[in-house]
Amino acid sequence: MCDLPVAWTRVDDARGTAVGALVPERSGHRIEGGETAADGGGVYSCRFTVRTDLAWATRSVHVEVLSSTGVRTMDVTCRAGLWTVDGERRPLLDGCTDVDIAATPLTHTLPIRRLGLRRGEHRxxxxxxxxxxxxxxxxxxxxxxxxxPTGDGRARYEYRAADHGYEISVDHEGLVIDHQDLYERVP
Incomplete structure (x- = not known):
């Protein structure tokens, strides 16, 4: 498993970069990363840590953001399927398995690894x-x-949510190489 950092540049705004690493741990996996951006939403920097169990289900998240409003932090945890945000129960989140942090392509690795989809399969x-x-x-x-797969053998996925969708290609570790119209891996 890759514990060396990888980097991405923002395709939609050249003033944005992201970096991250996938790190194996005894009880699961950890992703560490961050992004710095100067886009229409202002200038900000985000740093995060996500821990999963061995089946790639999210167990804890710590996020720090530095922006024009100052420094803010957040801790999100899942224990026995029950979610809390900064210690406060959030029943609306119960049943979720993954976390998706807007400031990174790295969190796509979690469901890609956890689901283990075959070609043509969706979940x-x-x-x-x-x-x-x-x-x-x-x-x-x-x-x-x-x-x-792409012509050069990279795995490809289509991601869809209610208001948007795109294609992503990943390496053998499930780390994003190309995130359509948003991120591109720096060689």
Missing amino acids: DISAVWISVPDLRVSRVSQRYTRLE
Whole structure:
């Protein structure tokens, strides 16, 4: 498993970059990452840690954001299928397995690895969506469909949510290489 960082540049705004790493742990997996952006939403920096169990189900998330409103942090946890945000129970999130942090392509790795889809197969999931830089939390329905691989053999997926969708290609670890119209891996 890759514990070296990978980097992405924002395709939609050249003033944005993201970096992240997938790190194996004894009881599961950890993703570490961040993004710095200067887009229509203002200038911000986001740093996060997501921990999963061995089956890639999210167990805890820590997010820090530096923006024009100052420094804000958030902790999200899931224990026995019950979610809390900064220690407060959020029953609306119960039943979610994954977290999707808006400031990174890295959290796509979680459902891609967890679902293990075959070509042509799709799965509908519910995820905890964390909006950045405002740190709003909501439940979102998502669909991942595994497509035919790219010409050079990279795995491809179609991602769909209620208000948007795109294609992504990933490496053998499930780390995003190309995120249609938003991110591109830096070689």
